[in-house]
Amino acid sequence: xxxxxxxxxxxxxxxxxxxxxxxxxxxxxxxxxxxxxxxxxxxxxxxxxxxxxxxxxxxxxxxxxxxxxxxxxxxxxxxxxxxxxxxxxxxxxxxxxxxxxxxxxxxxxxxxxxxxxxxxxxxxxxxxxxxxxxxxxxxxxxxxxxxxxxxxxxxxxxxxxxxxxxxxxxxxxxxxxxxxxxxxxxxxxxxxxxxxxxxxxxxxxxxxxxxxxxxxxxxxxxxxxxxxxxxxxxxxxxxxxxxxxxxxxxxxxxxxxxxxxxxxxxxxxxxxxxxxxxxxxxxxxxxxxxxxxxxxxxxxxxxxxxxxxxxxxxxxxxxxxxxxxxxxxxxxxxxxxxxxxxxxxxxxxxxxxxxxxxxxxxxxxxxxxxxxxxxxxxxxxxxxxxxxxxxxxxxxxxxxxxxxxxxxxxxxxxxxxxxxxxxxxxxxxxxxxxxxxxxxxxxxxxxxxxxxxxxxxxxxxxxxxxxxxxxxxxxxxxxxxxxxxxxxxxxxxxxxxxxxx
Amino acid sequence: xxxxxxxxxxxxxxxxxxxxxxxxxxxxxxxxxxxxxxxxxxxxxxxxxxxxxxxxxxxxxxxxxxxxxxxxxxxxxxxxxxxxxxxxxxxxxxxxxxxxxxxxxxxxxxxxxxxxxxxxxxxxxxxxxxxxxxxxxxxxxxxxxx
Numbered sequence: 024x025x026x027x028x029x030x031x032x033x034x035x036x037x038x039x040x041x042x043x044x045x046x047x048x049x050x051x052x053x054x055x056x057x058x059x060x061x062x063x064x065x066x067x068x069x070x071x072x073x074x075x076x077x078x079x080x081x082x083x084x085x086x087x088x089x090x091x092x093x094x095x096x097x098x099x100x101x102x103x104x105x106x107x108x109x110x111x112x113x114x115x116x117x118x119x120x121x122x123x124x125x126x127x128x129x130x131x132x133x134x135x136x137x138x139x140x141x142x143x144x145x146x147x148x149x150x151x152x153x154x155x156x157x158x159x160x161x162x163x164x165x166x167x168x169x170x171x172x173x174x175x176x177x178x179x180x181x182x183x184x185x186x187x188x189x190x191x192x193x194x195x196x197x198x199x200x201x202x203x204x205x206x207x208x209x210x211x212x213x214x215x216x217x218x219x220x221x222x223x224x225x226x227x228x229x230x231x232x233x234x235x236x237x238x239x240x241x242x243x244x245x246x247x248x249x250x251x252x253x254x255x256x257x258x259x260x261x262x263x264x265x266x267x268x269x270x271x272x273x274x275x276x277x278x279x280x281x282x283x284x285x286x287x288x289x290x291x292x293x294x295x296x297x298x299x300x301x302x303x304x305x306x307x308x309x310x311x312x313x314x315x316x317x318x319x320x321x322x323x324x325x326x327x328x329x330x331x332x333x334x335x336x337x338x339x340x341x342x343x344x345x346x347x348x349x350x351x352x353x354x355x356x357x358x359x360x361x362x363x364x365x366x367x368x369x370x371x372x373x374x375x376x377x378x379x380x381x382x383x384x385x386x387x388x389x390x391x392x393x394x395x396x397x398x399x400x401x402x403x404x405x406x407x408x409x410x411x412x413x414x415x416x417x418x419x420x421x422x423x424x425x426x427x428x429x430x431x432x433x434x435x436x437x438x439x440x441x442x443x444x445x446x447x448x449x450x451x452x453x454x455x456x457x458x459x460x461x462x463x464x465x466x467x468x469x470x471x472x473x474x475x476x477x478x479x480x481x482x483x484x485x486x487x488x489x490x491x492x493x494x495x496x497x498x499x500x501x502x503x504x505x506x507x508x509x510x511x512x513x514x515x516x517x518x519x520x521x522x523x524x
Numbered sequence: 525x526x527x528x529x530x531x532x533x534x535x536x537x538x539x540x541x542x543x544x545x546x547x548x549x550x551x552x553x554x555x556x557x558x559x560x561x562x563x564x565x566x567x568x569x570x571x572x573x574x575x576x577x578x579x580x581x582x583x584x585x586x587x588x589x590x591x592x593x594x595x596x597x598x599x600x601x602x603x604x605x606x607x608x609x610x611x612x613x614x615x616x617x618x619x620x621x622x623x624x625x626x627x628x629x630x631x632x633x634x635x636x637x638x639x640x641x642x643x644x645x646x647x648x649x650x651x652x653x654x655x656x657x658x659x660x661x662x663x664x665x666x667x668x669x670x
Contacts, residue, residue, distance in 0.1 A: 025613070032616045040603040043596040088618035 030075060031084035031097045033068040034107055035150045037061060042142035046135050055125070058138040059118040062145065066115040069149075073104040077508070081515075083155070091155070092218035098155025101512035102360065105505075106152045106283045109364050113275045113371050113491075114145045120487035121268035123480070124378045128266045129177055137177060141272065144170040148280045157292065158217045160284060161204050164248065167280075168196045171273055175265040188260035195257040199247030206240030209233050210292075222292050223519065235299050241288055242303060249281030251345065252315030255338040262334035263387070267378030270330060274337055275371035279363045282344050286359065290516040295351065308349035313443055315342030320450035324457070329380075330387045332454055333373050336413065339447065340366045346440060347428050354431035356513035357506065361427055364505050365412075365420035368498065372409035372491040376402050379480035379488065384473055391475075392458060394467030399479045403462050405492045410455035412495045415448050419499040427506070527576070534576040541569040549644050553633060559640040563647025571655055579659050588656055591649040598646030605638045 041061045045054045076082055076099050084097040099107070118141070129137055147167025151160050172193045178185030211217055213233045214225040226234060243254075250258040258278075262270050293300050316339050323335035340362070347359035377387050379402040384391035396403040412419035425448060432441040468474045479485065498505055545566035552558030574582040606617045614621035619635025 029610050029615070032610075036603065036606065036616060040600065040607070043599045046592055046596050084615065086616055088615050088620060 027075070030068065030072055031082050031099055031153070032086070034065055034072060034111060035097075035146060035153060037065050037068060038142045038149070039146040042139050042146065045139045045142065048135060050131055050134055052122075054135045054138040055118075055122045058142055061142060062111070062114040062118040065145070065149070066111040069104075069107045069111040072099060073108050073508075076101055076104040092216045092221035095159050096155040096218055096220075097153050098220065099153060100515055101508055102286065102516055103152045103283065105360060105364060105508050105512060106280060107149060109279065109367050110145065110148045110152065110276045113272065113367055114141075116371065116487045116491055117268060117272045117275075117375070120271070120375060120378070120484055123483050124268045124382055125266060127382060128181055128268075130180055133177060137174070137266075140170040140173050140177075141269070143167075144174060144272070145276075148276050151280050152283060155219050156217055157207050157210065157219055157222060158204075160287075161200065161207060164203070164284070165200055167277065168200065168248075171269075171277060172196070174269045174273075175261050178264045178266045178269070181266075182264055184260070185264035188257075188264040192257040192261040195247055195254075199244045199254075201244070202240045202247065203244030206237045206242075206244060209237030209240065213237065219287070219292050223294065226293065227296060230297050230299070234297075238293060238297070238299055238303070242285070242307065245281055245285045245288070249278045249285060250338055250341055252311045252318065252338065252342060255315070255319070255341075258338060259331050259334040262337070262374075263328055263330040267374070267381050267387075271371055271374035271378055274333070274374050275367040278337065278341055279367050282341065282348075282359070282363055286348060286356070286516065289348065290356070290520040294520040296521055301351070304349045304351050308345045309437075309440075312342040312345035312349060313440065315339055315345070316443065316447040317342075317450070320447050320454070323454045324450060326454075327389050328387055329377055329389055329392065329458060330374070332389075332458070333370065333377065336451065336454065337366075337370060339451075340370070340413075342447075343424070343428060343444070346444070347431055350431050350435040350437065352431060352435050353510070353513045353517050354427065354434050356516060357509045358424060358427035358431045360509035360512055361505055362424035364509070365424045365495075365498065368420055368491060368495050369409045369412040372405060372488060372495060373413065375484070375488040375491060376406035376409065379405075379484050382480050382484065383478065384475045386473065388473075389458065389461060390468075391473045392461045393465040393473065395462040397467050398475050398477050401479045401485055402488075405485075405488050406462070407459055408492050409495055410459065412499065414451045414455055417499075418496060420495050420505075421499075423499055423502045423506070530576050534572055538569050538573060541572070542566060545569070545644075545648075549640065550637070552640050553636045559643025560647050562640075563644040564651055566644065566648040567651035567655070570652055574655070574659065579656070583656065583660075586652065588653065591653050591656075594649035595646050595653070598642045598644070598649065601642030601645065602639050603642075605635060605642070609635070 038061055045057055048054045048057060082099045085091060086095040086097065125134065125137060144167050147163045147170065150163030151167065154160055154163065172189050175192060176186055176189035207217070210222060213229060213231060214222055216222055216225055247254045262274055265273070289300060295301065319335045319338035319342065323332045323339065326332035326335060344359045344362050347355045347362060379399065380391055380395065381387050383399060412421040415421040415425040425444060428444055429441050432438070432444060545562045548557040548565055549559065549562035552562065570582055570586055609618045609621045610616055612621035617635070620629060620631040622631035622634050624631065
C-alpha cells in the first residue's frame with residue numbers, strides 16, 4: 024500500500040470502518056476512548072491531506088479504480104481540505120470532551136450506540152466534503168443526517184422534548200434531502216453525468232428550464248440543511264434539546280458543511296454563465312442573509328434558554344456566510360470560507376461552555392448562569408472569551424471574519440450591507456452581554472433548583488474547551504493561516520466559476 | 525391457539541426460503557439479485573418463524589446480541605475487502621488487485637462476491653433487528669428508564 028496515494032480516502036474510511044467496532048466494545052470507558060482515538064487518527068489524516076493539497080494542488084482519487092466521470096471520484100482542493108480540517112478538528116476536540124457530559128446525560132446502556140453514531144455522523148460530514156460526485160454528496164448527507172436524528176433523540180433522557188425536536192428535524196431534513204436529490208436527478212437528466220467537474224463542463228451553455236429547476240431544487244434542499252433564514256425552524260429545538268456534546272459537535276460542523284455544499288454547487292457545478300445564479304445571489308441569498316442576520320439575532324435576544332439563544336445566533340451567523348457568498352467576488356467568498364471556519368471555533372467553544380454548566384447545574388436555562396463567575400470561573404471565562412469572539416472583538420477570530428466581510432461588502436459596492444453587518448454585531452453584543460451580566464454581576468442562587476457547588480467542570484471537559492478557546496485567539500492573532508488558505512481556495516473556485524478573479 | 529397446519533407449513537418452508545436466499549445471494553453477480561435482496565429473504569424466514577412460533581422462540585434461536593455482532597461483521601467484511609485491495613496496491617475496492625493475472629477481470633467477480641456477502645449479512649441482521657424492535661415493543665418506556 025502506498026500511503027501517499029491512499030491518503031485521500033483515509034479520512035472517510037477510518038471512522039466508517041471503525042465506527043461499528045465500537046458496538047462490540049464493553050460499555051463504560053472503552054467506547055469513548057476508542058472513538059477519541061479514531062477521531063484523532065482521522066484528524067491526522069486530514070492534516071496530512073491539507074499539507075499535500077497545499078503542496079501539489081488538486082488531488083483526485085478514483086474509488087474502485089473506476090475512472091471518472093463513470094466512477095466515484097474524491098476530489099480535494101483547498102476549499103474542501105479546509106472544511107475537512109475543520110470537521111475533523113472539532114471532532115478531535117469534542118470526542119475527549121464528551122465522556123463526562125455523556126455519562127451524565129445518556130443512559131450507560133446506550134453509550135456504545137452513541138459513540139458509534141457520533142463516528143458515523145462524522146464520516147458523513149467528511150464524506151460530503153471530500154467527494155467530487157454529486158450523488159455521493161447526497162448519500163453522505165443522509166448518512167450524517169440519519170445519525171444526527173438519532174443523536175438528538177438521545178437527549179430524551181433529560182428532556183422528552185428532544186423526541187419532537189428530532190422528529191421535526193427528521194421531517195424537515197428529509198424534505199431537504201428529497202429536494203436536493205430531485206435537483207441532482209434533473210441535472211442528471213439534462214447532462215447524463217453525476218461527476219461535479221463533468222457536470223460543470225456539460226452544463227456550460229445549457230440554461231434550459233430543466234437545469235434551472237434543478238438549480239432551484241438544490242438551493243432549497245441545501246438551504247433547509249444549512250438552516251437558511253426562513254427554513255431554519257428545525258434548528259433551535261434540535262440544538263437546544265440534543266445532548267450537550269452533540270450540540271457542540273453539530274453546531275460547529277453540520278451547517279458549515281451544508282454551506283460548503285452550497286458553495287460547491289454555486290461555483291464548481293454551475294457558474295456565472297447562468298443568469299439564474301446571478302438572480303439567486305441578488306434576490307435570494309443577499310436578502311435572506313440580511314434578514315437572517317437581524318431577525319434571528321433579535322429572537323436570540325429574548326431567549327430564556329442559553330442553548331436556544333446560541334442556536335438562533337447560529338442562524339444569524341449563517342446569514343453572514345450567505346451574505347459573503349452573495350457578493351460573488353473573491354473577497355466575499357474568502358470572507359465566507361473564513362467565517363465558516365471561525366464560526367465553528369466560536370460556536371463549538373460556546374456550546375462546550377454550556378455543556379460544562381449543564382454538567383454542574385443540570386440546566387441550560389439562563390437562571391442556572393446566575394453568579395456563575397463565583398461558582399465556575401474557568402467555564403465563565405471560556406464562555407465570555409468565545410462570546411467576545413462571536414461579537415467580533417479584535418484579537419479574536421470573530422473580528423477577522425467580520426473584517427473580511429466588511430471589506431468584501433464595500434469592495435462589492437454594497438456599502439449598506441457593511442453598515443448592517445456592524446448593526447447586527449451590536450445585537451450580538453446585547454445577547455452575549457445579557458448572559459455575561461447574569462454570570463458576572465448577579466449573586467449565585469444559595470438554595471433551590473439552581474444552587475450549585477463552587478466547583479468547576481472536570482478537567483476532561485475544561486481542557487478540550489480551552490483548546491478551542493485558545494484556537495479562537497490563536498487564529499485571531501495569526502490571521503494569515505486561515506485567510507491565506509481561504510483566499511487561494513476562493514481564487515480557484517472563482518476561476519472554475521468563470522467570474523472575475 | 526395452536527395452528528398445527530401453519531406450524532408444519534412454516535417448518536417445511538423455512539429451509540427452502542433460506543436456500544432461496546442463498547441462491548439470490550450467490551447469483552447476484554451474474555443476474556438480478558445480490559446482498560440486499562438475499563438479506564431480506566433470509567430475514568423473512570425468521571420473521572415467518574416469529575409469526576408462527578412467537579417472538580420469544582425466534583429470539584431464542586437468534587438472539588438480539590448475535591444480530592448486532594452479525595451487523596458489524598457484515599460491514600467489516602465489506603470494508604475489509606476494500607482495505608484488502610488497498611493493501612494489495614490498488615485503490616479502495618479496486619477488485620482487479622485480487623487477481624491481477626486474470627485476463628478477463630476475475631478479480632472483479634471475486635470482489636463483488638465478497639462485498640455482497642457482507643451486504644447480505646448486514647441487511648439480514650438489520651431487518652431482523654428492526655422487526656424485533658417493532659414487534660417486541662410492549663408499552664411506553666418508563667420515565668425512569670430514559
